[in-house]
Amino acid sequence: MSMLGRTFISRCLFSLIAAKLDGSDRGQGHFGPLANMGLDTPLRADEANSALNIDSLKLMSLAMDVSTLFQIPDSGLEDYLLRGQTIGDWVDVVMESRNSGAQALAFTSSGSTGEPVTYRHEWIDLLDEVRDLAPEFAAHLGQSIARVVVCVPTHHIYGFLFGIVLPAVLDLPVLDRPQAMLTAHSGRFSDGDLIVGFPWFWRALAQAGTQFSESCIGLSSTGPLDADITPRLKAKGLKAMIEIHGSSETAGIGYRSHSSDPYTLMNRWRVGPDKARLARNRDLSDTVLLPDRFDWVDPRRYQLRGRLDQAIQVAGYNVYPDRIAMQIARHPDIDQAYVRLMRPGEGDRLKAYVVPSDEDLPPAEVKKRLVKWCRASLTTAQMPAVITVGSALPMNSLGKPADW
Structure with a gap:
């Protein structure tokens, strides 16, 4: 039970x-x-x-x-x-x-690299993860966790693990959204707080100059945290930042407390002989493919070297939306770009969302210049059939790219 x-x-x-x-x-x-x-x-x-x-x-x-x-x-x-x-x-x-x-529970991916996918997780695996990490959190705090401040949705796997399972296991009080976000906005944190956030949230607090109690630690996941964010937060009193690496399919895989350090593999995992799979220690026949490019320092530590190529088929050709987005972002008029496959009701081609580098440039002119450039630089299969111009990339509630 x-x-x-x-x-x-x-x-x-x-x-x-x-x-x-x-x-x-x-x-x-x-x-x-x-x-x-x-x-x-x-x-x-x-x-x-x-x-x-x-x-x-x-x-x-x-x-x-x-x-x-x-x-x-x-x-x-x-x-x-x-x-x-x-x-x-x-x-x-x-x-x-x-x-x-x-x-068991089942969590759905954000769909940031395609259509959302639902993955089933056994309860014992979720328990193992939080029991594995709870002593790590307390060690960084220098005391027992006093409260969990949950600034992420708890129906996604990251929020569920550390906003639901962790406080349930440790019998901790919880400050949940929207009160947690108001506390973060005003900087009214308390000693012993474990603050569960994500990169966009932490970046916003760093930019706002939010002050922290001396004995607070942060938790971040769902994407990479810019290297300058943690030092800025620590300068305002945050004691430590622990980054969790994982996915909707695997839950947590590894963790680290310094952006330059390798991730430490969680105790419930073991790297497979081919170093392309992870096996669960409770059942070594239960394996999953690595979701990203791993550079193994040793059997328990690894560095991330980027996402595995997410090839999709357009008109019978393999195309790579992330690579195409990087190419588009190199255009002098474009600051940021996101490319993905259309939803079934929209068509079967790629679409792009771009943020111009000059906010005063009319969207129609941005599209005109970009379409001309795409025709000269991309293949027909790579070229977005629809281009949307906006002031910021669409993000979901976890700060991941969202559909539009």
């Missing part, structure tokens, strides 16, 4: 429902739905004072998301979700499902 009580399951459901209602899985999102949600919130639009205000089709979609996240079909109780009248009823179904044997 898991140790996830009603409060922890509720927080995860609130995060999932708010993200789906607000669309924050495709953008930065706001916290309106999250702030107005409670266990007694009615699920149906015809109920008075419902904060959800959704129709039956949206309700069914949400129920499927909840069922997938908590792997409720393992218990055979998935039909009970649509009988629920309030969010609290859904929490009851999840708890009963877990008590009836549905212990």
